[in-house]
Amino acid sequence: MSQNRQVSALTGFKYRGGNPMWAWMLHRITGLGMVVFISLHILASFFMQQTGSQLATFINTLYESWVLQIFVVFFVVYHALNGLRIAILDLWPQFMVYQRQALWLQLFIFAPVYGLTVLILIQNALAGS
Amino acid sequence: MSSRTVQSGFNFEYFMWMFTRLSGVGLVAMAMIGLLGALVLGASTQVNLPTLMRWTFFPNPNHVQSSVPDVALGWANGFWQIMQILIVFFGATHGFNGLRAVVEDFEGKSEWKPLLRGLIFLLWIFVLMMALYIILAPEAQV
Numbered sequence: 001m002s003q004n005r006q007v008s009a010l011t012g013f014k015y016r017g018g019n020p021m022w023a024w025m026l027h028r029i030t031g032l033g034m035v036v037f038i039s040l041h042i043l044a045s046f047f048m049q050q051t052g053s054q055l056a057t058f059i060n061t062l063y064e065s066w067v068l069q070i071f072v073v074f075f076v077v078y079h080a081l082n083g084l085r086i087a088i089l090d091l092w093p094q095f096m097v098y099q100r101q102a103l104w105l106q107l108f109i110f111a112p113v114y115g116l117t118v119l120i121l122i123q124n125a126l127a128g129s
Numbered sequence: 130m131s132s133r134t135v136q137s138g139f140n141f142e143y144f145m146w147m148f149t150r151l152s153g154v155g156l157v158a159m160a161m162i163g164l165l166g167a168l169v170l171g172a173s174t175q176v177n178l179p180t181l182m183r184w185t186f187f188p189n190p191n192h193v194q195s196s197v198p199d200v201a202l203g204w205a206n207g208f209w210q211i212m213q214i215l216i217v218f219f220g221a222t223h224g225f226n227g228l229r230a231v232v233e234d235f236e237g238k239s240e241w242k243p244l245l246r247g248l249i250f251l252l253w254i255f256v257l258m259m260a261l262y263i264i265l266a267p268e269a270q271v
Contacts, residue, residue: 028231035224039256046259049266073182080160083153090150 019103023082030079037063037072066125073117081106081113145226152219159216160185166209186216210264217260225253 015021041063047056062068085106089096167184229249236242 028227031224031227032231035228038220038224039252042256042260042263045263049263069182076186080153080157084157087150087154 020099023085023103023106026078027082027086030075030082033075034079037075066121069121070118073121074114077110077114077117081110145230149223149226152223156216156219156223159212159219163212163216213264214261217257217264221253221257221260225249225256 017024040059044056044059044063047053048060063072085102089099089102095102164181164185167181229246232245232249233242236245
């Protein structure tokens with residue numbers, strides 16, 4: 001790891017890696033998001049369960065709001081599907097020639113799964129359940 | 130740009146690289162078992178989507194305040210407790226190893242590396258212990 005990665009953000013965004021680069025970036029962002037989200041959730045659940053802390057209960061109530069859930073579902077579903085694509089391509093490298101098609105296949109699976117979930121979440125929110 | 134030296138045989142980075150892929154696939158499989166279990170236990174008619182999602186990833190009666198008694202009772206047994214422990218262990222290890230990978234990518238060559246590694250290791254152990262306590266505590270106090 002002796003490569004120099006100290007480039008400005010602007011140069012970073014000008015890097016023309018195309019779709020695989022954005023998939024990689026989103027994979028990292030969603031992964032880090034889940035580490036923060038789930039760690040905080042475990043902490044809050046612990047204190048809610050053991051001490052009945054007001055702050056912990058507030059955090060867990062926040063997690064139940066449908067607006068946050070739209071983001072959480074995106075993070076989880078995207079990370080899971082993209083992770084499956086990475087695992088398949090890494091463990092069976094002979095499929096690597098189809099890596100661009102794999103990204104499209106991933107999008108075609110992601111769109112209906114995520115779209116339907118968001119639709120139901122918004123429907124429930126509007127119905128006030 | 131200089132070439133990287135590749136160690137042959139067993140090494141930590143390769144092991145974690147493989148672990149990340151296998152545990153990722155395993156987590157998706159375990160989430161599917163949780164989702165199917167929830168539907169079999171009656172979630173399709175008795176809970177809403179957000180609750181179903183929470184059952185999927187963490188099937189614990191302490192975790193979801195459900196007004197449906199048989200759903201809550203259906204989860205409170207050894208099988209689902211073992212499932213939760215597996216999900217938490219693989220999930221936390223996968224997640225904190227990912228955090229380590231991102232942090233070490235950003236820091237490059239740095240004398241802080243052992244310290245940051247140790248910090249992430251402690252966080253990992255801490256979150257694991259908290260989650261185990263939540264799973265095995267007899268019942269919620271609120």
